[in-house]
Amino acid sequence: MANVMTRLEPDTRAAARGLSDLTIRNLFIIPTIAFLIIFNVFPLLYSLWTSFTDFRASTTAPANWIGLENYRELLSDEFIWRNFTITAKYVLISVSGQVVVGFGLAMLLNRQIPMKGLITTLLLLPMMLSMAVVGLFWKLLYDPSFGIINYFLGLGKFEWLADPQVALYAVAIVDIWMWSPFVMLLSLAGLSAVPKHLYEAAEIDRASSLYTFFRITLPLVAPILMIAIIFRTMEAFKTFDHAYILSSQPTTELIAIRLYKMAFLEWQTGMSSAFAYIVLIMVVAITNIYVKYLNRAKAR
């Protein structure tokens, strides 16, 4: 290994400070790799192994290899499928809501307006809060008797979180509130990258503003918007914190919540590892579809 290492030229500043490539390797790269192996790679492989066993972390009983039994059981469990359906619905509502709101805000901000920087920063605030905190105070906002939302919307004692038909939407609204700024930020970058002269050309070409939006703006921002959607979909799939805090309805039991219960309330460690792997495979698959589309959009 050492002979492939390039030595620093003796008169460079790093060399003058006494940091050789070898020192840099020992000082920074090795600890990082060690850290990654201990905290990422090992748990990943270990959980893969436990997913094929009946291991329970709450007992001292040894883990027995049961092959694909966990997977078979999970995939034939009607309740698990319901968790998946709920999650799919949640991801769809939440991500599409964020795209509409985020992109809309970006369109509004993508022009010369006074105090644009301040407005942008303020709009980004929700994103910077802790998800658990967001969950706690939205619980107050949603409160049927003293919540400010019902007060402003004049909904009386409307049950946002207790009504099983509404609770999932209520959770999705919080996610939309929190993460629309993220979509807005990326969209804003995409929008400002569209050359102004293309809009001028379209104006000369007699295109209406709606036609310009659908034929020029949207296709050109699509790749970066796609990146935002990929990130948000992955995140939405693993939503836990605020959903767990806001509601305990069976209709809001997302896969992450189910997984948490399975792993840490029911202590089915092997089963929950298998569950986590199924989710992982699904997220990777969905992301791949997006990435394919993204590459196609970028190829243009």
Next chain:
Amino acid sequence: MARIELANVQKFFGSVQVLKDVNLTIEDGEFVVMLGQSGCGKTTTLRAIAGLETVSSGTITIDGREVQDLKAGDRDIAFVFQSFSLYPHMTVEENIAFPLRAVSSSRAERESEVKEVARFLGIERLLSRRPSALSGGDMQRVAIGRALVRRPKALLMDEPIGALDAKLREQMRAEIKRLHIARNSTSVYVTHDQVEAMSLADRIVVMHNGVLQQVGAPDEVYLHPANLFVAQFVGSPVMNVADVAVEGAGTDALLRIGRAEGFRVPGGAVAHLNGAATKLGIRPEAVLLTREPGQGGIETETTNVEPLGSHDIVDVRIGGETLRARCESGFARGEGEKVWVSLDPERAHFFDAATGQSMRRAG
């Protein structure tokens, strides 16, 4: 096709006035080139005609209709941008068809129009490609195709070939000329390249600091520049300009540059100057160099020689000023060669030293 008229057009960007009382009429079917340095207001004028820029005051009429308050799309003009401005995510065909699709014309009509324009510009084989796969010249052909496909009243071009390399520029120049002759469209063309202006224009509009300096046919602008700015902007190499003292006005007068011995010219050529402070402007081809002392020649030495193939540009010093002369190639081999300089009085221009305006002989 259309007649475009600008009357008292003013434009301010904040407190900076970029167009100062611009009055200009572009006749139907005419090819007008707006020439000037960057920042002189020529592009702003063009964009104001197109509707991409509002004017602060004044009127713009196209075919008798006032358009200064109309949107660009309602003025029925086409615009070719320097940056081509092709839609990157569309094929060449979609790009050219865009102005037709935007007003939802029928598919059959669209296809036949696009084909016709593509054939005319020789880009049929490129129709399925995307702009990123095109050369600069082809990109500009597509941009021109997109402008022509809707048969606009006028074609406005903002340095359309400025981004191309020299050889391609020459080729595209010829193509634009051919296109204009074939379609006879009213065209306004902005450039800072005076060769482009001379070769394309029916009339050249020279602009400087937001003011029209001179409007005229290319030869008129070249042969009779209205002022010092035009004189020095049009022509390559630039016109020689020097302070000159005019002595005597009889049959023979003397033009003295600095402390040098004067050039002897017929008195009639300078009689109208009335002894005012004057600048002499003389193009390099009117500075005559000889190897032998001839009539009225002043003896001097060459200071620099630029061989250009078809001719050489030879610099000489007269009375502390450098005069550039256009000579046949091989006239002088280098600096320090003894030559005799005379001026062609018929091709000498005189300018008021204070205002820079041309002082032309009456008649």
